[in-house]
Amino acid sequence: MKLITAVVKPFRLDEVKDALKSAGVAGITVTEVQGFGRQAGHTEVYRGTEYQVDFVPKARIELVVDDDDVANLVSVITEAAKTGKIGDGKIWVTSVDSLLRIRTGEQGPDAV
């Protein structure tokens, strides 16, 4: 089982959600976060001072999936979230040691 975490532009969130549903994902978790990358949060036409680093609002999506689905879902998210401009975000994948569905007690891949 793997955890896919994606940080994307907030206004792309609906696209990503719809695309994931179409791909058969049953559930996701979303949080509002802030962040910056190499561009220090500055837009292309930034006119402020050089040494200031700004936070930009983003949306973080997390979902636990089967190992086999990782590659496909990563590209689904990428396509839905991408605008081609700076600030599109990043996706990373980590391993999940164990998973449990609270209501039923199912564990492991059954709980995905």
Add this chain to the structure above:
Amino acid sequence: MSLTSTRQHLLENTALQGMAFSDRWAGEVDGWLTKTFETATAGVSPEGLALVAVGGYGRGDLAPGSDLDLLLLHRAKNAPAEVAEKIWYPIWDEGLKLGHSVRTTAEALDLAADDLDTATSLLTARHLAGDSELTDELVQAAVEQWRKRSKRCLTMLRNGVAARQARFGEVAYLLEPDLKEGRGGLRDIHALRWAQMARPVLDAADPEALAAAERVLFDARVELHRATGRNNDRLNLQDQDAVAAALGTDADGLMADIAHAARTVAWIADETWDRVGAATGNGSSLLGWRSRSRAPGLVVKGGQVSLEPSADPATHPELVLHAANLAARKQARIARSSLDRLAARAPGPGGPDGTGPWTDDTRRGFVDLLATGHDAISVIESLDHVGIWERYLPEWSGVRNKPQRNVYHRFTVDRHLLETSANAAALVDTVDRPDLLLLGALLHDIGKGRPGDHTEVGMDLVAGIGPRLGFDDDDTAILVDMVRHHLLLPDVATRRDLTDEATIALVAAQVGDRTRLGLLAALTEADSLATGPAAWGSWKAELVRELVRRTDHYLAGGDLAALPTREFPDERQRDLLAAGQVQVSGVDDVLEVVAPDRPGLFARVAGVLALHGLDVLTADAAAVDAMAIEQIKVTSRFGSMWGWERVERDVLAALENRLAIESRLAERISTYGSAGARPGLPPATIRYDDAASKAATVVELSAPDRIGLLYRVLRAFNEMDVDVQLAKIQTLGDVVVDSFYVTHLDGSLVTDPVVRAELERALLHAVS
């Protein structure tokens, strides 16, 4: 060709060093950006658009890890978003670090009016591509705005410099200097040049001196980036060898060169900012006063000590020390012109022909200067800068800028000596002879930096310096003894049993009398405080104090047995031993273990302590009948509080053979990494000290510090059936010195040479 691969290519060309690299690299980037700009503006009128390099890149300083600082300047009201994107994206896609902005001239000037960083970045703006007239307009306007507000700008700069220096420390003296941000580093040079653009503030010879220093620092910075592959400006110990090799020198030479360059920059900076402060009315506002009786020929005004125009150093050589003393006492600088006059006209201290011994007045003046404490340091630095100090102490050239490249020492040798003397100034009330204390402190390491044992060399030098300064034979002998024994007290205090009369007798015999003892006690404290953070603490201070107390008592003819001594085991502990139960308890910083006596008991406990990140300071062991007791004083590297419950629990498990100490230690070592990879650590040594005690053999072991070292060493003792009764551990940065009072299991001394050799083998293996 990709810009990053160009950079990689240039990096691999190791003949391209320092500024040469920067010039080539900046040239490549300029060309690439010009082409990119052309592509970005294809089909768009390039008028009213300019790509400008600002900040460091504008200057042409591009170290491998440096950012590109770019400004897209436009005349029209609307920002040229499309053009901007076509320039920035390729740079981001190359993976290069970019500081970018898009502004009109007016916007840039507005921002510069309030933000110091923006204002200074524009001062070095350089046209890259597009409308060069537009760029010229900006640069001219920016410089003029800077000049018009020179007073405000200079004040802001000055405050910024002070804040930055306080944060980043010195470049000249520190073991691991920050070449860019530290005091005497690259930013200081930039700040001085920006100041000069506001108003001429530098002396005529300064720009050249700054340029020379900049070459040294910038070369080192480029090679540092090259060696580490990162944009790190702090020259760490482990990188110094690589950087030095790349520049064709050795690490000591490199650090000495850097120290010299940084010192020059710091000197010029101090002078300049002082002048600026006085001119802008922000300097230390000392009302000018003139006091003929206290300091004839000298004036204090505007935070500076100056020679009166009529004063002639040639006929009044005492002016040198008078000026220095006055400056130190008033926390002022000696005016540059006066320093130059003193340097040019004052003869050396050795009388009219310069070779005789010092007069009493000269010596007194010199000692008085040292007695002002830390305020004397910058004054002495000034005197050294113009060559006056060396007339008083020619031997100083051996220690100037000498690095001490290990984690134990913070400072270069010369700075260490000045700091020791300054610390000693606070202790003059504790000794009979303040003059000997201060001079002994100043000279105690004067032998470093020359071939041979630094103590021996130092003693020889001081034997010559004493008479030159006008001291009689007795006083010179004391000074020489101070050099000879300057490490005696801390070493004995931390490595020997202070309750053993043999220890005290030995120290007393070496020290000789109570005057010397007092001087050495003060010197020990001053020296340790000036060494580094690990060199002094309440534990060590307590031990030294105890040693001094006992030795003083002994030298006064007192009976050591009359002194209160900590009995081990005491009554409570003997009761525990008699009770025959296993008992493990930790209170404050002492762990007490009572358990059936068996080989390996101490080793196990030491192993558990290592697992919990606790370092042993001292340990006592004793056995009565079949029960043994260990009393261990510990300290932690990870803070002053720790929980004893988990330690006690693990000790109990270890005693019952339920703890896999070996494998857990290995795990811990791999988690914390092996610090034993540090370069230049001395090899492990073993020494037997047969004079230290009558009841036990003292084995002194010096080795690079490692997790679990004590555990392995104790296991080695076990293997040889050697019993450890007392252990004292002294950690000197990366190296530990462990002293063990040992006997055979039957209590006899370990004297057989064959056994000793085998024991040495086992111990050296344990520490490797």
